[in-house]
Amino acid sequence: MRIAVDKSGPFTHAPTSVSRTMTLVLAALLPATLYDIWLFGWPAALMFLVTVLSCVGLEALCLYLSKRPVGPTLADGSAVLTGWLLAMSMPPWAPWWVCFVAAVFAICLAKHAFGGLGQNVFNPAMVGRIAVLVSFPLQMTTFVRPAPLGSAGSPGLIDSIGIIFGHSPMLDSLSAASALGYIKTELSRGIPVSQSILTAPDLTSLALGTHAGSFGETSAFLILLGGLFLIAKRVISWHIPVAVMGTLFLLGTVFSAINPDRFTPGTFQLLSGATILGAFFIATDYVTSPVSKSGQLVYGFGIGFLTWVIRTFAGYPEGMAFAVLLMNALTPIIDHHIRPRAFGRTRKGEPLPLNRGNK
Amino acid sequence: MKLFPIKGGIHPEYRKELTSEKPIVALPIPSVLYLPVQQHMGAAASTVVKVGDQVLKGQMLARGQGVVSAPVHAPTSGTIVEIAERTAPHPSGLPMLTIVLEADGKDRWAELPAPIADPFTQTTQVIRARVGESGIVGLGGATFPSAVKLGLGDKNKLEILLLNGAECEPYLTCDDRVMREYADEVIDGARIMAHALGAPQVVIAIEDNKPQAAEAMRKAASAQPNVTIVGVPVQYPMGAERHLTQAVTGRETPARKLTADVGVVVHNVATARAIHHAVRFGRPLLSRVVTVSGHGIKEPKNIEVPLGTPINDLIGFCGGINGKIKRLVSGGPMMGQPIVDTAVPVVKGTSGVLALTGDEVNERPTQPCIRCGTCVSICPCGLVPVEMAALIRNERLEDAAAIGLQDCVSCGSCSYICPSYVPLVHYFNYAKGRLNALDRERRKSEQTKALVEARNARLERIAQAKRDAAARAKAQSQNSDVNKADA
Amino acid sequence: MATPYKTIIKDGLWENNGVIAMLLGMCPTMAVTTSATNGLGLGIATALVMAASSLLVALFRNTITQEVRIPVFILIIASMTTLVDLCMNAWMHEMYKVLGLFIPLIVSNCLPLARLEAFAAKEPVGRSFVDGLFMGIGFTLALVVIGAIRELIGNGTIFADAALLLGPAFHFMELRLLPADTGVLLAILPPGGFLVTGLVLVAKRMIDLAAGKEIRMAGAHSV
């Protein structure tokens, strides 16, 4: 019997796959998402659907245009995940066209213009978010107070269609600033942080989401659980989340101790502005983060540092998305300069001296 | 004994239960044996018999050539019927000079070298010579001539002979069975080797998933104070020489050095047994234990197989192929090689024959890499497979080499774990081969240049000589003219 | 040696277009293309400078020695730019108010220098003038296209304020195609310049590909 040989070993393979990884991430996001939809009612559900479906539809379109197999590639779940994360970063009642434009930037520009899955330099969801944040600052900074499904303030399905698809202006009375936005506004009119933080949502409220904010910001606790689930399932490692949150917490705590009137405390930094979503789900995006563990620590530190700098000193109150994109740009450089130490070699790549660890 | 962690690695599905409880059975001598002249690393052996010769069991058929080589012996008595190029047990399917021996069924022994009565009073040279003439090579799969490796004590001060009983490859149980059933022989062989190497201590490392083997070995070694049995964690590729050394001693072998440079020599347990036979009984290496396994084999077995037995016979002995198989592999599923033709023989390095079904192989089309970095975190050599593969895909082989391609031991962990099913190791194998080819080309180009220069210089010398001769002739004729005029 | 006029014109407008084929002069391209009108204005100014400097260089091409040619070229471009700057300021003040900031940028635009080196220094006066002029017009076209796209996406208008640049007779050019305040602002912010320029490059390649041409990869020199 002669057998054709087309492949060298190994001749066994772990039962892993890209779609399995993506499914696990989606599963980790599910509780937080359901909670958020409950919290913000029908409009939020519609916003979520529009965003995810736009991403999937555009992915199919891009695949079709680039003459690649549509079905199998869609099945990897990456478009759903991008759409999902994008929705998590939007205000809960964002109009449909904002969601759609964000999806265009995320899928067509950030992902497919670079060559599709695995080729993109920047995190597609964050590119989408930044593009609409910069383009439609009004819509992207109008947050509503939570009004759980069934409560008095929660609009019905028909009204919700009007809110998301129509031009019904959102009632100003419903809108509120996000916690970080509030602090920043107050600071700009001369009210010190130490004072405004008393009127800002407290930590429990931040953790449970009983305040205005983006989709992924208002379910910090469930997002954290999802993130821990991913670490337990070894889908992500602890390096990036810990580096991001550790840096942010440390900077917040140290500077708040130095000048509590100017800087917000570390705990506040951690729980506000979708820090946890960013640390566990956004910054850990495989494609756009470094591959080595030590590189991931540097990358996470960079995100934490930049987030803090942007939140504290720059024009936008939330800085995570910008920080992620900036560090995405550095990922190839980090990967180039920070490699694991090869067996039998020094960090510089020279063979180890002979008597090291010997005798 | 204190153990040290090794970096990375994977936990594949081992599936050793298929054969781990199957005692070693001897294969009846096949009617025809095919003995390639190169079953080891190094130079091919040169045949010392001719077609038509009657040979006896244990008689040398081909002699080792040079320092790194090994002879080939007749596994049974019979007639040499052919010496020709036949398909080699190699993934290329290219031919190799093969001695074909038709067994006479009598299995008559040749006159063997006298047993070395007390090897511990003999010099290293005596033992090495015996091991060398017995054709013993590393039976773990690397097939490096053992005699050469036993000489490492000459230059290095060795402390430990590390006997590799890790057997970290899935499916394979041949070493496990050898340790369980021939523990005394293994321990004796190990002690002889330690003596030859001048290593005061013998450590036998066995992965924790083989408790019976460890127990058997411990019992056999109980009387030997300098022999220690250690259980090492189940972690592929624990059995890789450098990694096992690090796990047991904490010593990291520098790149481009040998474990001997850190005072450790690693040999396989089956090699130790073969050395025991060679030294104590003068028997050359004629057979080895092979695990025939996989869900594609009807009755998986551990078999003591005469070298040169066609794989067909082996499969037949195990009841044949069961259903549809996806891959036929020689060795383990991680580092083994595909079998191109079932007519190829079992050779010294064949530790297993695996018939794997589609479910076991779990092969899927390659998807785009998502840079998940798993290959980086599991690489036991600390390399960045994802980047090396990307460079190789773009034919940037030198750049891939610059970031450690040659440090890769082809353990297969990265390919195994990749969620996108990128054939990473295949890329590395391609690149290593291609770089070697380029190196040959470069040497040839240099050689060509030297030859061209030499030739030009020679032609120039000839031309110069001609010119000189012509000038001389002219001068002479002028002289003679003058002379004539004078006259 | 003399290149046919037809080739010169085709090169300038499309084949070898300064922006979308040679990727030269990216700095002014990014800076001024927030609207079609701005693109048009700077384009015209650049075309004037290029035509005049090409003419002058071709005129003196046999006088200028190799060693000092670069300083002389730069001197000529700088002088022409200053001339245009002064004249515009004095006599086309409305246009100057829109473009004033960008006109000195023409000096640092590497497209004029590139054409002087590559063309005007070697070819006769007439051809050099046409080359400079059409390279300039090609530059203008590219800027107008990029500007129009950015303006349309970002602001919903095309040629807004064209009358300020060209005179009241050109009010008809000012179109509003989308309702106010619905534009994707990103397009008129700096990143939008890169994105839209990239898309225009893609479009050119796709057109060339569709026409069965071989795609040449331009070395990206940008100033």
Place this chain on the structure above:
Amino acid sequence: MLIAVGGLAAMGVTLGALLGVAARYLAVEADPLEAELQAMLPGSQCGQCGFVGCQQFAAALAEGHASPAACIPGGHATAEALAKRLGVSLDASDHVETGPTVAFVNEDLCIGCLRCFNECGTDAIVGAAKQVHTVIADVCHACGKCVKACPTEAIEMRPVLPTLATWHWDKPGAHSTH
């Protein structure tokens, strides 16, 4: 105003003079790149690159008029070295991978005329007048000059087949089956 104009003119004169001096003293003699490239070539003057000889090919390379992959006897290794020195990337399509070849003498046709013997730059052909010639495969660098020189078409270039020592895995995806 006069001062400005005068200053500009004076600056022009000074800088012009400086450039003139610099042009004299900093002049680069010949192109050192060309010599360096030529040193990398096999030097067998086989002409398969389309140029008269290795020196001309090196000159063309230095000016960017030739592909580094054009040197057939040099093979892929030389092509890569040249490309690296020139700072260009070696496009896979530049190099038509015909695989290595070696000259082979058909002994039935060889008349022992010595013409190929005289052509061979590396002395890879052995033979004497009226004797059948043979090629030492290891030394042959596949320049093909002997094929042209042979009056009886007794020499042909044959592909070098892989052996167990030289075989290696193909690039993944290069062929669907082996």
Place this chain on the structure above:
Amino acid sequence: MSRATWIHASILGAFCLGFGIVLAVTDQQTNDDIKQRILEDKERSLSQVLPTAIHDNSPVTDTIILKDAKGEDVTVYRATKGGQVTGVAYTIVGTGYAGPIRLMLGVDAEGKILGVRVITHKETPGLGDKIQVDKGDWILRFNGLSFANTPLEKWKVKKDGGQFDQFSGATITPRGVVGAIREGLHFFDAQKSKMLEAG
């Protein structure tokens, strides 16, 4: 120096001289026009906050320099009619979301606002830039207001308890503008006598 060197020097020198002269001549020719244009520009922008009807002078040239509350120099442009000061205009600076907002404030002799215009700002396009007159009429609502007809405590945005609308999505920009105008009126009150002194 060799002959060649002199040739290079003279070529470059000649070009420098030639173009230097050309530029000098052009500069001469355009100088007056340019000055005139710049004057016109300033007049036009001042005319938005000092209507031409209320003056017969050129406010651009009729300036005095006064010190504001922080002790910094402020150039005050004065509109006069028949020798009487009918209005003044000066630059005020407010703190916006993304940096200072510079505005030109025109006030008549009674302290009533004639007009306010933004000169420069860095506010978010599409959000804070509604203070520009070409992006919305928000800035026009200050016309005619003064401390006399609007009590001091009402000079705030609604959110802070005042009477001025913020526009949706932006509070900080209007707050900065309102604050700047309030300070500007204080400045007028403080320096009224000096401003209205007949020139």
